[in-house]
Amino acid sequence: MFVVAQISDLHFRNSDPEQLARVDAVMRYLNDRCGGPSAIDALLVTGDLADDGLPGQYEEAAAHVITEIPTLTLLGNHDDRIAYHGGLQPVNSSLLLDGLLLLGLDSSVPGRQDGELTETTLAWASEQIEAAGDVPVLIAFHHPPIDVGMPFMDSIRQLDPSGFEAFVRRHQNIVGLVCGHIHSPSATTFAGVPLVTAPGVSSTLNLPFEGDDVLNDTQPPGIAFHFIDDTGRLTTHFRSVRLG
Template identity: 60%
Template sequence: MFVIAQISDLHFDGGPDHRRRVAAVMDYLNGRCGGPRNIDALLVTGDVADEGLPEEYREALDALSTDIPMLMTLGNHDERAAYSAVVRGDECSEPVNSALHLSGLLILALDSSIPGRSDGYIARATLDWARAQIAESGPDTDVLVSFHHPAVPVGIPFIDDRRQLDPDLLAEFVAEHPNIVGCVAGHAHTPATTTFAGRPHVIAPGVASTLNLPFEGTDIVNAAQQPGVAFHLIDDDHRLTTHFRGVPA
């Protein structure tokens, strides 16, 4: 069985509040390492920075220190050139995609950001890159696909107006690969589960904040909620099971 931790929407902005909330979840995750069962990977699904500034990515690199293998993808608050320059040491304005090949599991982190916009889109070139990664791993390897923008409405109008455009291309990609166990996203700042293209679609809690559902309150942010973590378990039957944890900050 594999254990993949996911955190999302860190929104580093140089201030103490978001920094404290990220530190709480990282302390929680790092405190789980070295025991009888380690966490195989940490997924950070976008909105790493609040304004896409280089200093925000330097802050993120410092705060996300961990021995857990980590993948990050970009959200609508991120900026490709600043992210790639600081995090990868190679400034680039193209979609930033990454893959982690484990024995028996492939984790894909796909860039759904659109420069200068709040909604999202996964480009054909990104999906072709993902196809090549899956082909390299082979048909018997489970695949967990991650990106920032949910591919379906989640019931929060503020987010649903900014969701992923044209998810039909992504649905075709998922349908081509029976070994995709599920898709995970962020952006909605709420722990949620739904389906997309007939597979599980899980949205991680927001670290920086949680958003209200329409019947919870009129404020966009639900200030009473703790930062959170998702733990994705992928078992020997290729089943994705997700547990959510709130972490006091």
């Protein structure tokens, strides 16, 4: 059994005390539970690390997102590749555990709010899957590839996921897809595979019947814990984290 934690949409924004308190509470929750025989195996940070993609916001992120858990950090539409790693190339990363491959794919498109997993990124991901052999694969990215019932976020998702759908259907050992962006925990399917979105750390966004404002200020930050068992089945648990 593998345990993969996911946090998303941290949105560092120049020493905002509430945002920092939320991140610190989530990191404390994770770090208090790493180590030991049933440890968290990996952490996914699925994009919108910075609110405005500014270098100082990434410095603040580096000072607050500190953990011994092996971590893949992804970018979202609020991020900036040059500020993050000095170049325009996508931030794709992989972590091969002893029996599970994690891929973090960059769905951000410089200068745009919507997203895309490009042919280049998907070709890189295919190479990683083929090199890892016959192990379950969990794929992480920022933008959902389908509508989730939140009209504004649906307008800035991956707008044409046809290439991604073909990729998922081609690789039968992909056991789940996890993403962020919508600041709302949810579970659905895509290309016949479970698709889970993580709660937002910095904020939660309203569902259509919850209010006219974009932001829902009643919800605490949260974490997703993805369990992948020996048969490759994905089960996700969600936790809200109390502040203070």
